[in-house]
Amino acid sequence: MATLEITGVTTRYGKVVGVEDLDLSVGDGEFFVVLGPSGAGKTTTLKSVAGLVDIDAGRVAIAGRDLTGVEPYHRNVAMAFESYALYPQKTVFENLASPLRSGRTGSYSKADQERRIELVTTTLGINHLLQRFPRELSNGQRQRVALGRVLVRPADVYLLDEPLSHLDAKLRAAMRAELKQLGEESNTTALYVTHDYQEALDLGERIAVLRHGRLVQVGTPEQIWREPADTFVAKALGQPEINLLDAVVDDGSLVGAGAGGAVAVPVPAGLDLAAGERVRLGIRPRDIDRAGPDDRPAPGHLAVRGRVHLAERLGRLVELAVHVGDTELIMVASSDHAAEEGDLVDLHVDLADVHVFAAGAPGEDTPRLGGGVPRQRRPAEEPATGRAR
Numbered sequence: 076m077a078t079l080e081i082t083g084v085t086t087r088y089g090k091v092v093g094v095e096d097l098d099l100s101v102g103d104g105e106f107f108v109v110l111g112p113s114g115a116g117k118t119t120t121l122k123s124v125a126g127l128v129d130i131d132a133g134r135v136a137i138a139g140r141d142l143t144g145v146e147p148y149h150r151n152v153a154m155a156f157e158s159y160a161l162y163p164q165k166t167v168f169e170n171l172a173s174p175l176r177s178g179r180t181g182s183y184s185k186a187d188q189e190r191r192i193e194l195v196t197t198t199l200g201i202n203h204l205l206q207r208f209p210r211e212l213s214n215g216q217r218q219r220v221a222l223g224r225v226l227v228r229p230a231d232v233y234l235l236d237e238p239l240s241h242l243d244a245k246l247r248a249a250m251r252a253e254l255k256q257l258g259e260e261s262n263t264t265a266l267y268v269t270h271d272y273q274e275a276l277d278l279g280e281r282i283a284v285l286r287h288g289r290l291v292q293v294g295t296p297e298q299i300w301r302e303p304a305d306t307f308v309a310k311a312l313g314q315p316e317i318n319l320l321d322a323v324v325d326d327g328s329l330v331g332a333g334a335g336g337a338v339a340v341p342v343p344a345g346l347d348l349a350a351g352e353r354v355r356l357g358i359r360p361r362d363i364d365r366a367g368p369d370d371r372p373a374p375g376h377l378a379v380r381g382r383v384h385l386a387e388r389l390g391r392l393v394e395l396a397v398h399v400g401d402t403e404l405i406m407v408a409s410s411d412h413a414a415e416e417g418d419l420v421d422l423h424v425d426l427a428d429v430h431v432f433a434a435g436a437p438g439e440d441t442p443r444l445g446g447g448v449p450r451q452r453r454p455a456e457e458p459a460t461g462r463a464r
């Protein structure tokens with residue numbers, strides 16, 4: 076295992092930018108996730124480390140060794156792509172053993188080979204398939220065997236490109252837990268690419284968010300979730316997307332949702348905003364609770380009233396679109412708290428879950444100004460004066 080340093084890396088394909096001026100520093104044994112939408116530069120980041128593309132500027136170093144000019148074969152990285160090749164004429168066991176027999180990373184006794192294969196196949200839940208041929212496997216099993224082929228070989232850094240993409244939701248969740256355990260047990264340095272925010276939050280010790288080839292934010296899952304650098308990161312995390320409401324500073328409050336000010340929250344501590352200044356409030360759908368008609372909001376909570384105009388059932392949950400003032404809030408409720416279209420509903424939100432971003436045009440991403448930080452971490456407790464109208 077080893078550290079990985081990516082410093083000022085720019086990789087272009089002709090005129091198209093893959094990644095630009097990218098800086099990432101991955102610790103020894105760290106499980107580091109790269110998150111971003113399609114085309115953000117995730118795969119290019121991995122290929123730049125593996126030496127599979129020529130970088131135009133910057134440098135990559137593993138364990139302090141500058142890899143400029145080092146052939147992929149000599150970088151001691153193991154890379155797993157979304158689509159994998161297995162030897163069709165070899166059994167699963169032989170497929171897994173072949174990377175250990177190539178001599179590329181030293182020689183392994185038969186007992187060593189078996190021990191490594193046992194560890195990886197148990198983790199990936201494929202040890203009952205060892206004597207089968209690839210043609211006798213499902214796509215998901217094949218993907219797990221191919222991932223096993225990568226993980227079985229000792230490497231300084233593992234580069235994993237959406238390795239769970241072909242698995243169904245249940246297996247993905249199970250595999251995430253197993254991969255996490257494998258990472259923790261074997262102290263693996265891994266750069267793991269995904270466009271799935273849930274996977275990133277579950278797996279990453281830290282997460283880097285990319286957009287258009289540029290780094291937007293690096294942080295722990297907690298930091299990225301609580302203090303997203305801008306509305307792009309906030310929208311990338313969470314499904315349905317975070318609600319964004321225009322608001323204006325008025326007498327120590329951020330007032331939004333129309334002339335009546337149906338949503339009004341105290342300016343979060345530490346935020347210096349002038350009266351009349353425009354901002355955007357961010358409230359995640361899952362942070363909005365449906366309250367009973369007689370429930371008073373708990374201290375430090377915002378209360379708003381609105382009318383349901385759409386209710387869509389999603390299994391045990393219901394997604395509600397609620398008109399509040401002149402705006403719409405999307406929320407997710409359990410079916411027990413579901414409401415019908417046309418119902419008047421009372422909603423409570425912990426003020427600690429209200430994010431504040433700079434104002435911007437519709438569709439424009441703007442930076443975070445404050446908010447979204449749990450009360451115990453805030454410098455001073457602000458008064459709980461969310462207004463209900």
Ligand SMILES: Nc1ncnc2c1ncn2[C@@H]1O[C@H](COP(=O)(O)OP(=O)(O)OP(=O)(O)O)[C@@H](O)[C@H]1O
Pocket residue numbers: 088091092093094111112113114115116117118119120270
């Ligand atoms: N071989 C190539 N030739 C030309 N342009 C490329 C090539 N590979 C990638 N690109 C471009 O580089 C940019 C980054 O692509 P990259 O594959 O790194 O994104 P990604 O985040 O991995 O996307 P996805 O999630 O769709 O795999 C995109 O604009 C893409 O079109």
